[in-house]
Ligand SMILES: Nc1ncnc2c1ncn2[C@@H]1O[C@H](COP(=O)(O)OP(=O)(O)OP(=O)(O)O)[C@@H](O)[C@H]1O
């Protein structure tokens with residue numbers, strides 16, 4: 012068991028070093044998140060004046076910015092693995108007695124750490140922009156937890172795709188799922204404001220909607236348990252699916268046929 | 269004890285798409301032996317190494333490394349072997365020192381011991397000065413040396429090297445040769461080396477197997493292989509290319525096989541000493557001048573061409 016912890020630790024640290032030495036791994040992602048915050052907050056904030064809209068538009072758009080950061084951070088897990096596969100380092104690791112699962116877990120944990128740092132950073136920026144949480148500091152903890160849960164689910168997906176594709180282009184293509192995930196949802200306006208029936212329907216089955224709604228409830232309305240629990244449920248279902256997918260892919264990739 | 273030995277029985281490997289990479293390879297390497305696996309592109313050298321190092325499994329057959337079955341005891345095998353694959357396994361964002369330390373940690377060393385081992389190895393491969401540079405910036409030779417060091421971190425009993433000098437300049441090639449010869453002679457490490465270069469096998473190995481199209485075609489010491497070809501080589505330097513071409517025509521009947529490279533003609537004959545006068549007489553009759561003539565035993569190159577029908581290093 013200690014072997015497992017040491018191996019996982021060593022690999023996590025390596026992936027964190029790689030992330031820190033390649034700013035292009037995290038900078039674009041942070042930029043996109045800040046873009047959501049500044050541009051939409053500046054450009055669409057009049058939506059908040061519509062009748063029936065509660066709270067500030069900043070608190071409304073912040074979850075989009077955070078979920079986008081979460082996807083970038085955890086999607087990096089898969090990219091890191093592809094990088095290892097492509098430069099041959101993955102084989103070098105397989106030739107050591109290192110616990111097999113640590114080799115896959117290392118990049119996932121590093122991705123989660125990247126996600127946490129980015130989420131906290133975005134929250135700080137939002138505070139400077141005048142964010143006011145209806146449920147206080149503890150509310151932020153819930154927002155971070157929802158972001159981490161969503162990130163873990165996405166990390167599972169990205170690792171699974173990468174281990175199957177084994178090349179950068181294909182795994183990059185796989186991350187484009189973030190597009191429908193983020194935008195076919197109550198991204199810019201509340202669910203009840205969406206007019207197109209098809210979009211409303213897609214948004215209702217899109218798990219991201221429940222992450223947005225959970226975060227918004229905490230930030231705008233205070234301790235509303237129903238949306239928070241729905242968010243957690245969406246995360247549990249997604250994690251169950253993607254982590255299973257990731258471990259099946261890992262078994263296949265490590266299978267020595 | 270079987271530590272340091274390799275036993276392979278009738279190894280077969282068929283890849284998806286029905287590529288038969290190995291068609292029944294058997295071989296045996298003793299403790300401390302320097303073994304070279306020689307063959308042209310696509311012969312099955314890397315496939316054999318990947319099976320013996322637990323990276324892929326054979327379709328059928330059995331392989332024991334230090335007495336452990338590669339299929340059922342891969343963990344034990346990994347502790348016995350050091351491996352430098354054909355493609356180096358290096359993370360370009362890390363420094364040489366970091367990679368060595370990580371490697372040592374995965375082999376169970378404490379972080380203090382890992383640091384110490386990294387320093388030793390960096391010294392040994394002459395990379396101390398570049399230890400803190402990212403290895404993405406290393407030259408090809410430095411990468412190869414680092415890759416070799418990574419395979420040595422845990423002091424393995426057996427070292428697998430897949431074309432360790434391909435693409436290196438002569439200086440780097442000789443540096444690597446020196447290093448692996450030392451490992452073999454001073455530490456008694458068993459070496460399993462693949463190469464497309466006959467010179468490399470000839471220089472280093474005690475025993476050679478030549479593999480072609482997934483099958484071993486001939487095995488033995490370099491001397492035995494050369495003797496087995498059963499011919500001598502008569503080499504003649506003519507005044508110019510035209511004279512050489514003319515000479516080659518005249519001598520064709522006397523040779524089993526001949527080659528011409530500009531003004532040099534090489535002729536394969538049985539029992540060269542007794543045939544030499546015939547050569548001189550034939551050329552003399554046409555008053556063709558030759559600058560030099562000498563009789564030599566065949567090189568491994570000649571063996572290689574004979575058994576695989578290919579020039580070294582060509583597909
Ligand atoms: N993963 C794979 N899938 C399908 N075919 C493969 C795979 N790996 C190798 N082969 C095929 O198996 C045969 C043997 O390949 P191998 O890499 O063992 O040759 P090699 O002797 O190492 O050649 P080289 O000197 O070029 O490295 C080749 O025909 C190759 O195309």
Ligand SMILES: [Mg+2]
Nearest residue numbers: 313314315354
């Ligand atoms: Mg090869």
